[in-house]
Amino acid sequence: DSGVTQTPKHLITATGQRVTLRCSPRSGDLSVYWYQQSLDQGLQFLIQYYNGEERAKGNILERFSAQQFPDLHSELNLSSLELGDSALYFCASSVQFSGQAFFGQGTRLTVV
Amino acid sequence: SQQGEEDPQALSIQEGENATMNCSYKTSINNLQWYRQNSGRGLVHLILIRSNEREKHSGRLRVTLDTSKKSSSLLITASRAADTASYFCATDTPSNTGNQFYFGTGTSLTVIP
Numbered sequence: 001d002s003g004v005t006q007t008p009k010h011l012i013t014a015t016g017q018r019v020t021l022r023c024s025p026r027s028g029d030l031s032v033y034w035y036q037q038s039l040d041q042g043l044q045f046l047i048q049y050y051n052g053e054e055r056a057k058g059n060i061l062e063r064f065s066a067q068q069f070p071d072l073h074s075e076l077n078l079s080s081l082e083l084g085d086s087a088l089y090f091c092a093s094s095v096q097f098s099g100q101a102f103f104g105q106g107t108r109l110t111v112v
Numbered sequence: 113s114q115q116g117e118e119d120p121q122a123l124s125i126q127e128g129e130n131a132t133m134n135c136s137y138k139t140s141i142n143n144l145q146w147y148r149q150n151s152g153r154g155l156v157h158l159i160l161i162r163s164n165e166r167e168k169h170s171g172r173l174r175v176t177l178d179t180s181k182k183s184s185s186l187l188i189t190a191s192r193a194a195d196t197a198s199y200f201c202a203t204d205t206p207s208n209t210g211n212q213f214y215f216g217t218g219t220s221l222t223v224i225p
Contacts, residue, residue, distance in 0.1 A: 048213065088152065090154060103155040
């Protein structure tokens with residue numbers, strides 16, 4: 001158990017819908033990262049937050065947004081979903097904005 | 113685009129043999145990390161090597177880093193069936209907007225009992 005909790009574990013939704021993925025980082029970790037992993041693909045870096053502020057942005061679509069709340073949990077919002085958005089979405093946390101990251105078990109999103 | 117690229121994409125070996133995976137990256141880094149992912153599950157951190165280090169060991173794992181060639185290798189000695197997984201390198205890359213943490217495409221390792 002990494003200490004990073006992601007909910008829900010599985011999500012099936014229709015095209016055009018909007019979903020919210022939630023991540024609770026390890027206790028004391030200030031930095032949260034979001035990644036997308038499509039089938040048999042590497043991890044695509046989406047976005048990073050540090051202590052509530054956006055720190056780095058990767059290949060995140062405009063239809064996607066994220067935020068980190070004062071209690072340090074983070075949410076990833078995916079809207080106007082397309083079939084190609086089906087993937088595993090991982091959250092990771094680390095103490096600072098650099099160093100070892102601890103990963104959650106992921107949310108598997110299926111868009112039908 | 114991905115920062116790191118692992119090679120080979122897939123590797124199949126007999127139990128007891130050594131497995132070597134390579135990672136190449138494009139820009140300067142603060143550190144490089146290796147992770148393991150069992151099918152469809154979260155990633156598990158294996159080892160971190162800083163940009164000023166050249167080699168690091170952890171149990172059956174040996175990691176090397178050559179910053180002049182922008183490459184790293186992961187050696188797993190005396191492999192076991194339980195080592196079957198995908199292995200990813202991740203680079204911690206400074207940028208003007210903060211550190212970015214990029215993963216390669218991974219090496220799929222199969223260890224045959």
